[in-house]
Amino acid sequence: MKNLGIIAIRNLALGLICLSASLANAQLGAISATNTPSQVVLTGTARSTVNWSIIENVSNPGLIGVSSTSGVFMAPDNSLLGTVSKTLQVSRNIQAPGQTLFAISEALTVPQSVIRLAQKKGFNRFIYTRQFTDIPDNTSTAGVVTFVITLGGTANELSVRRVEMEYDDGHISAVVSPQSQLQARAILSYQGTGLLEYRWEVASPPSTQGQPIYIPLTSRKQYLLAGSQVVLQSPQLPTTISGNYLVRLKIDKPTLGFTLPLLRYAVDRSGQARKNFQINQVHVSSPAPNSVLAPATLFSWSRVPDAVAYQLEIYSQPQRDTDLPGPQKTAPLAGVLVPAEKNQLQVNQLSRAHLQSGQVYYWRIIALAADGHIIARSDFRSIHFQ
Amino acid sequence: MKSVWPIIPPGFILAILCLFGQSALANWQPLLVQGDHPGYRVPTEPFRLKIPADIPDDTLQSLALELDAVDITAMIEREGDFAIFKPIQPLATGRHELRIVEYAPDGSILELGFWSFEVRQSALFREYSAAAETQVTTSYRVADEDLDQPTANRLQAQGSSQVGFSADNGDWHTRGQFDLLLDSIKESQPNGRALDNGEFLLNVGNRYVDARIGHQNVGTPSLVMDSFRRRGASLEGRIPAFNSQITGFSLATRDLSGFSHGLAIGDEDRRVNGITFASNPLSGHTRALYLSGTFLQGRGRDDGGMVASIDGLDPDITKGSAWSLSADSQLFSDRLRLRAEYAGTSYDYSLSDTLGAEDDTAYSLLATFNDVTAHGLNWNLGAEAREIGTFFKSLANQALPSDRRLVRTFGGLQWSTLGLQGSFEQQQDNVENIAQLPWITTDLGSLSLNWSPQPKKPSFWLGTPSFNLTYSQQTQNQTRTPSGYLGTEADNRLQSWQGSITASYPRGNWGVALISSSFRDQTGLQSDTDTRGATFDGSLNLDRLTLAPAINYDQTEDQSTHQTSTGITYSLQTSFILLPDKLSGSCFLSLNQNQTTDDSIDSDTFSANLALNWLLLAAQRNRPGFELGLSVQYSDFEDNLDATNSIDTYQSFLTLTTVLPLRAGQAQ
Structure with a gap:
């Protein structure tokens, strides 16, 4: 008795479905599509957003849908270049007869092998096509978009291909003492031409002890041409509060097809916390940051109590100082050591001979105590050597 | 490396000849007196150079002494026939170089003597030192509002530690450094571990060989390997007699951090192996010729760690040499x-x-010349030619733009504090002349003027200033379009002006930069756009207060739609001492405003972070210190178009920070 009841309910449900199916009557109309970007670089994988617009001519309202189980890449000679095994499907309840638009957005990865195969066949374009099927009537229509093969420098829309994140000394993590100089940079590889809109953000303590709250440090808009590479440098990162920090680059335009990595650093005051071992600041008055190193350039600074000597150090990039033993520290490319009676110096020909014309260098002043300890350091400043 | 100039025992001084040139003005050679220990010097041992007492003063004034590229002339003391230098900083163990030169009247530099020597602690040379700087902060979130759900636990721990060690025994040295990052909120860590490693480097070696494991750069930067700092292993061998070194390496292709990947070279699908060499073959003229070479091969994908890319979306592994x-x-x-x-x-x-x-190839040629005229005018001139093949690609230099042929000329003048530098460059693509693809030519020109005066008395407003003005222009033209090509033609121009002033004072500095650029597209594919920007930043360092304000402004105007978007960010970082050695604090304030004329965006974000710290006990060597803290973070986002999007949050914490500076051995 119980089984008969279940069978009856099942049959009733099937009947209702068939009835609704027989009542729903729609036919696929035109399919249009756009792909952004439509130009793909010969030497790399491409990422494009394909927006499919499918017209359904609905005769009888009901549950109507469209689906596509796969897409194919084809050369102009109809040879197969590759397939995409990904189902796209959308459906909704149509209330009234007439034309209805279904829109599906597909994030498409175009493998570099597809692009190369098309080019090797002698073509500078290929198509991507999908067969869409109406639910429940099973009528089918194909939609097509065209991709044009280019090289990186052409005038297609700007597209960011690769981002590598690091700090200004080339490291990917940093533990620094309070008031240290620290900058992050992103090495960006791109194709095409256009406006890059980006901002640097940082989550500082105490928010990183609970919910990280990102604060914008700077936002910039910069035009990029000719498909190449650019280095985006952050402003000086905050290092006043000790604790863990998170740094991120947000690119607002163009839209990225991937997620950018997050940089982490810590401000650790333990190195400065010991009595009698604090390293103070050397206040430099000249030359100004970004000056040119001329023979007459005068380096001058304020005297530091208990210093017996000062040393000018010139490096190819800022150094992340640590007083810990470990792998050999990078020696300065050039330097000058003077007794504490002097608080200014010029870089003579002997030291200039170690530098290369046209390069940018970074310099600082350190103050030394009688036992050789560094008791004060200035910030790094850049200087151009012509 | 030059031949080693022997350290002459006092009894044989007069019998030694200088091998590297003679004084232009007198018949004498400086002689380095042997140190207290045969074959080596100790780190603080003074240097004694014998210079005859009858050398004229003007000759002495023209001499200069250099220790490891640092000019130490001003530190020389004279005692009779000897010039003495007492190192202020103990020299690091290992090899060092001392050089004495004479400035000739014609401006050239004559090398009178060169010595290479080894520094050790002792004959047996046993030394070890180890240190760790550790800070752990335990925090309790006492109050909060409008945080995302679910919220993190109220009690959390964060910290960092840097560990370093070195051990030297006879000819061998062992050194290492690694850092640890602690965050009990595991989601904030890259690998989801509460305690994880950032970077590390361990090194064992002697005078002839060095083995390294950890994060490292290997070899000289080149077209096939540049800025490739990765985790892995390397073995470097040095041949001092030929001034050469050879390095074998195995590095991960991913830019990784953390414990989870170990040495990161166990995965053959993410590893590059190779060998590099470098040599200065001309003994006595090391800068006259420097040869280097690299060979590498491996597999990888351009993703992972600190690299994200479109190519990384493709799951296929690539392989190359x-x-x-x-x-x-x-x-x-x-x-x-x-x-x-x-x-x-x-x-x-x-x-x-x-x-x-x-398969593809690339080449790079560079020639530069610089000189100074009799009137003190420095000038430089240069040319560069480079071609990177369309399919040129290296696993160790994935960022290098391929398919580029460029020719560049540049030059400049520097007269006293005024400098002028200009360059012109032309780039072409489609290096392989692929018939189905277009040719694009890009011209880039720039001119830069820099003035860094040295006022005798710095002014109140400008201190010691530096001024810079730069103009650049880039044009892009499609010089050949294949028939039937459906892509858009390139015809555009970008012009940019930038000016900046920086002023430096004993207790701080400030700087202002202005930038204006305009983009014009003759094809109409992209909108003509003007962008303008201004930045101000400064710093003030007083005894108990430091201030660092900054303002950043940028505006973009679309010439087609006449829509403008504007963004401005104000920020102030400050740290202060309320009670010396007891109560200190820091504060970070920021206001960011964004607006567009089409009313699509109009928002303000204000953020404030404040921390006060009370020192309970100062740390000492191998003894912890403790600090109590109160910190507050407040953020207010105002959406002026839709108030329902506005939200303000705050979090406040009580913290206990423990710092522990550990030292052992000779570490100070």
Whole structure:
């Protein structure tokens, strides 16, 4: 008795479905599509957003849908270049007869092998096509978009291909003492031409002890041409509060097809916390940051109590100082050591001979105590050597 | 490396001849007196140079002494026939170089003596030192509002530690450094671990060989390997007699941090192996010729760690090999520099397709010359030619733009504090002349003027200033379009002006920069756009207060739609001492405003972070210190278009920070 009841309910449900199916009557109309970007670089994988617009001519309202189980890449000679095994499907309840638009957005990865195969066949374009099927009537229509093969420098829309994140000394993590100089940079590889809109953000303590709250440090808009590479440098990162920090680059335009990595650093005051071992600041008055190193350039600074000597150090990039033993520290490319009676110096020909014309260098002043300890350091400043 | 100038025992001083040139003005050679220990010097041992007492003063004034590229002339003391230098900083153990030169009247530099020597602690040379700087902060969130759900636990721990050690025994040295990052909120860590490693480097070696494991750069930068700092292992061998070194390496292709990947070279699908060499073959003229070469091969994908890319979305593994040879030469007292490099790659973009590897080559040529006239005018001139093949690709230099042929000329003048530098460059693509693809030519020109006066009395407003003005222009034209090509033609121009002033004072500095650029597209594909920007930043360092304000402004105007978007960010960082050695604090304030004229965006974000710290106990060597803290974070986002999007949050914490500076051995 119980089984008969279940069978009856099942049959009733099937009947209702068939009835609704027989009542729903729609036919696929035109399919249009756009792909952004439509130009793909010969030497790399491409990422494009394909927006499919499918017209359904609905005769009888009901549950109507469209689906596509796969897409194919084809050369102009109809040879197969590759397939995409990904189902796209959308459906909704149509209330009234007439034309209805279904829109599906597909994030498409175009493998570099597809692009190369098309080019090797002698073509500078290929198509991507999908067969869409109406639910429940099973009528089918194909939609097509065209991709044009280019090289990186052409005038297609700007597209960011690769981002590598690091700090200004080339490291990917940093533990620094309070008031240290620290900058992050992103090495960006791109194709095409256009406006890059980006901002640097940082989550500082105490928010990183609970919910990280990102604060914008700077936002910039910069035009990029000719498909190449650019280095985006952050402003000086905050290092006043000790604790863990998170740094991120947000690119607002163009839209990225991937997620950018997050940089982490810590401000650790333990190195400065010991009595009698604090390293103070050397206040430099000249030359100004970004000056040119001329023979007459005068380096001058304020005297530091208990210093017996000062040393000018010139490096190819800022150094992340640590007083810990470990792998050999990078020696300065050039330097000058003077007794504490002097608080200014010029870089003579002997030291200039170690530098290369046209390069940018970074310099600082350190103050030394009688036992050789560094008791004060200035910030790094850049200087151009012509 | 030059031949080692022997350290002469006092009894044989007069019998030694200088091997590297003679004084232009007198018949004498300086002699370095042997140290207290045969074969080595100790770190603080003074240097004694014998210079005859009858040398004229004007000759002495023209001498200079250099220790490891640092001019130490001003530190020399005279005692009779001897010039003495007492190192302020103990010299690091290992090899060092001392050089004495004379400035000739014609401006050239004559090397009178060169000595290479080893520094040790002792004959047996046993030394060890180890140190760790550790800070752990335990925090309790006492109050909060409008945080995302679910919220993190109220009690959390964060910290960091840097550990370093060195041990030296006889000819061998062992050194290492690594850092640890602690965050009990595991989601904030890259690998989801509460305690994880950032970077590390361990090194064992002697005078002839060094083995390294950890994060490292290997070899000289080249077209096939540049800025490739990765985790892995390397073995470097040095041949002092030939001034050469050879390094074998195995590095991960991913830019990783953390414990989870170990040495990161166990995965053959993410590893590159190779060998580099570098040599200064001309003994006595090391800068006259520098040769280097690299060979590498491996597999990888351009993703992972601190790299994200579109190519990384493709799951296929790539495989490739690359080689490079270069020669670099500085001649005529370093006035002329010539550099040439030739490289080749064989790169299979996908191991799962049937297309196989693509072979391609690249070259780079550089020539620069600089000199100074009799009137003190410095000038420089240079030319560069470079060609990177369309399919040139190296696993160790993935960021290098390929398919580029460029020619660049540049030059400049520097007269006293005024400098002028200009360059012009032309780039072409489609290096392989692929018939189905277009040709694009890009011209880039720039001119830069820099003035850094040295006022005798710095002014109140400008202190010691530096001024810079730069103009640049780039144009892009499609010089050949294949028939039937459907892509958009390139015809655009970008012009940019930038000016900046920086002023420096004993207790701080400030700087202002203005930038204006305009983009014009003749094809209409992209909108003509003008962008303008201004930045101000400064710093003030007083005894108990530091201030660092900054303002950043940028505006973009679309010339087609006349829509403008504007963003401005104000920020102030400050740290202060309320009670010396007891109560200190820091604060970070920021206001960011964004607005567009089409009313699509109009928002303000204000953020404030404040921390107060009370020192309970100062840390000492091997003894912890403790600090109590109160910190508050407040953020207010106002959406002026839709108030329902506005939200303000705050969090406040009580913290206990423990710092522990550990030291052992000779570490101070």
